[in-house]
Amino acid sequence: MIYIGDNKTTGEIDSYSINTLNIPGIVLMENAARNFTGTIDTNLDNFLIVCGKGNNGGDGYAVARQLVSLNKRVSVFSCETSDMSRDCQINYDICRNLGIPMENDISALEELIISHDVVIDAVFGTGLDKPLAAPYDKIINNINQYGKYIISVDIPSGINGSTGETAGIAVKADRTVSFVTYKQGFLNYSAAEFLGKIKVVNIGLPEHVIKKFSNTVLMDKKYISSLLIPRLKYSHKGNFGHTLIIAGSPEFTGAAVISANAAVKTGSGLVTLAVFHECLNMLSSCSPEVMTADLSDKNRLLDLLKKVNSIAFGPGLGNNPRTLELLKFVLENSDAPMVIDADGINVLAEEPALLEKLKNRCILTPHLGEFSRISGLSIEEISKDRIKAAKDFSKKYSVILLLKGYNTIITNECDVYVNTTGNSSMANGGMGDTLTGITASLISQKYTIFASGKIGSFLHGYIGEKLSKRSFAITAEDIIRNIPFYQKKLFL
Numbered sequence: 001m002i003y004i005g006d007n008k009t010t011g012e013i014d015s016y017s018i019n020t021l022n023i024p025g026i027v028l029m030e031n032a033a034r035n036f037t038g039t040i041d042t043n044l045d046n047f048l049i050v051c052g053k054g055n056n057g058g059d060g061y062a063v064a065r066q067l068v069s070l071n072k073r074v075s076v077f078s079c080e081t082s083d084m085s086r087d088c089q090i091n092y093d094i095c096r097n098l099g100i101p102m103e104n105d106i107s108a109l110e111e112l113i114i115s116h117d118v119v120i121d122a123v124f125g126t127g128l129d130k131p132l133a134a135p136y137d138k139i140i141n142n143i144n145q146y147g148k149y150i151i152s153v154d155i156p157s158g159i160n161g162s163t164g165e166t167a168g169i170a171v172k173a174d175r176t177v178s179f180v181t182y183k184q185g186f187l188n189y190s191a192a193e194f195l196g197k198i199k200v201v202n203i204g205l206p207e208h209v210i211k212k213f214s215n216t217v218l219m220d221k222k223y224i225s226s227l228l229i230p231r232l233k234y235s236h237k238g239n240f241g242h243t244l245i246i247a248g249s250p251e252f253t254g255a256a257v258i259s260a261n262a263a264v265k266t267g268s269g270l271v272t273l274a275v276f277h278e279c280l281n282m283l284s285s286c287s288p289e290v291m292t293a294d295l296s297d298k299n300r301l302l303d304l305l306k307k308v309n310s311i312a313f314g315p316g317l318g319n320n321p322r323t324l325e326l327l328k329f330v331l332e333n334s335d336a337p338m339v340i341d342a343d344g345i346n347v348l349a350e351e352p353a354l355l356e357k358l359k360n361r362c363i364l365t366p367h368l369g370e371f372s373r374i375s376g377l378s379i380e381e382i383s384k385d386r387i388k389a390a391k392d393f394s395k396k397y398s399v400i401l402l403l404k405g406y407n408t409i410i411t412n413e414c415d416v417y418v419n420t421t422g423n424s425s426m427a428n429g430g431m432g433d434t435l436t437g438i439t440a441s442l443i444s445q446k447y448t449i450f451a452s453g454k455i456g457s458f459l460h461g462y463i464g465e466k467l468s469k470r471s472f473a474i475t476a477e478d479i480i481r482n483i484p485f486y487q488k489k490l491f492l
């Protein structure tokens with residue numbers, strides 16, 4: 001499992017490893033350098049390592065030694081040779097003693113970069129603490145302008161590991177090999193263009209050590225598989241629950257159909273779609289397994305509200321007083337766990353006191369715009385630290401929050417899971433409605449609300465990713481058709 005941490009987390013893990021576990025810093029640096037080197041394509045040769053004066057630079061000097069021991073051609077450019085950190089100095093001295101070609105004259109840098117095939121950027125890592133000035137602005141500019149292939153050590157130099165903001169300018173890496181944790185700042189969308197392909201490597205620390213300092217993880221297939229509940233031989237439809245979807249309006253019947261069809265395909269024992277009277281005759285594209293109900297028939301609705309195992313509320317209902325009244329009615333008459341999405345969220349934003357009634361039994365699945373409306377935070381404020389914004393909201397209202405988008409965040413007040421599956425081939429209408437149906441269906445099948453959000457977002461994005469290998473844009477219908485096949489693939 002890959003853990004996420006900011007600069008503070010890195011410092012804490014560092015000091016625990018050195019002071020409590022008694023692992024010397026130079027050993028951690030050696031492990032980092034060895035594991036970094038292990039990620040480099042063995043066909044690559046002719047490296048220029050650009051080193052700063054802190055431990056990131058120290059890693060760079062240690063990587064230079066490792067590459068030389070693999071018979072690679074290596075040169076080093078030292079940004080500063082005075083006042084180096086202790087472990088940086090040790091590795092610098094060894095590089096000198098080994099006779100590795102070393103340069104520190106900035107006027108030679110451009111030519112050096114041009115004459116090498118790979119630049120390894122070891123200028124700054126988690127210790128960057130001020131805006132970049134001369135000569136660092138020029139060094140980074142040169143790397144970006146002339147580097148043919150750039151690999152950053154830990155963090156592209158100039159990016160803040162906690163916030164993802166740049167110190168004015170930053171290295172644009174082709175690959176970033178980060179140590180111990182995936183840096184929280186990498187989740188800030190503004191950092192994306194600098195990171196290239198990201199890989200996280202260990203520095204010899206067991207998972208239980210990292211876990212002490214981070215409760216934020218990137219979900220992978222293995223983790224999702226570990227959450228899945230196999231079906232027993234003698235199970236019947238009653239074991240897989242009844243999902244009620246309350247969705248749609250004359251302009252948006254599609255949203256209702258999509259959510260209901262997704263719930264069926266995800267395996268809910270029964271699915272009922274409840275719509276306003278005027279939509280009933282527009283449901284011809286519903287999967288035949290979907291049962292329907294008329295929202296104006298209050299007795300039928302009451303009956304359903306009492307017996308279903310989960311309720312999805314919101315897609316396509318319309319942001320209007322009728323939807324708000326309906327939500328109040330549902331909340332007064334049912335204790336079932338709920339997935340609230342789209343207009344369900346929009347009307348909640350009008351009357352946040354209703355969130356009290358959703359405590360400990362709800363997952364909200366907003367996209368950035370909806371989250372901005374319901375949290376009262378601007379999109380800019382949320383984007384600066386999506387994890388914090390999501391966690392704060394979840395804590396304040398005791399709900400699970402699933403903040404959709406590239407790197408979806410799912411949190412239950414204290415633990416945070418980030419979903420990296422999915423891509424922009426999925427950026428089209430109806431995709432969120434699909435996720436709502438999948439998530440509600442999983443809740444009906446006895447997964448916890450939190451697990452349903454995690455599995456739902458992983459599966460949804462996983463399908464999109466697989467299909468996008470062959471198609472440019474993926475539709476909700478494409479996802480729905482493929483749910484059973486890829487769901488089965490998640491059972492390892």
Ligand SMILES: NC(=O)C1=CN([C@@H]2O[C@H](COP(=O)(O)OP(=O)(O)OC[C@H]3O[C@@H](n4cnc5c(N)ncnc54)[C@H](O)[C@@H]3O)[C@@H](O)[C@H]2O)[C@@H](O)CC1
Pocket residue numbers: 010011013014017028029032052053054055056057058059085123124125126127128129130131132133136153154155167179203
């Ligand atoms: N346990 C760990 O966490 C390990 C950390 N390691 C490496 O250590 C790095 C952190 O090392 P440090 O804390 O020494 O920090 P850095 O090496 O990132 O940089 C700190 C140095 O740069 C200077 N500096 C910061 N911002 C500057 C600016 N804008 N302009 C000019 N100078 C600036 C500081 O004064 C200091 O000398 C990590 O990124 C990682 O590469 C590795 O050695 C492996 C072990």
Ligand SMILES: Nc1ncnc2c1ncn2[C@@H]1O[C@H](COP(=O)(O)OP(=O)(O)O)[C@@H](O)[C@H]1O
Pocket residue numbers: 342366367404405406407408421422423424425426427428429430431432433434435460461
């Ligand atoms: N670039 C992207 N990377 C990953 N997932 C994406 C991307 N764009 C969209 N998605 C996913 O598609 C879904 C879109 O949801 P939403 O915006 O609510 O759509 P709609 O309201 O049209 O149904 C979300 O689950 C989101 O995570």
Ligand SMILES: [K+]
Pocket residue numbers: 056121122123124125152153154155156157
């Ligand atoms: K770096």
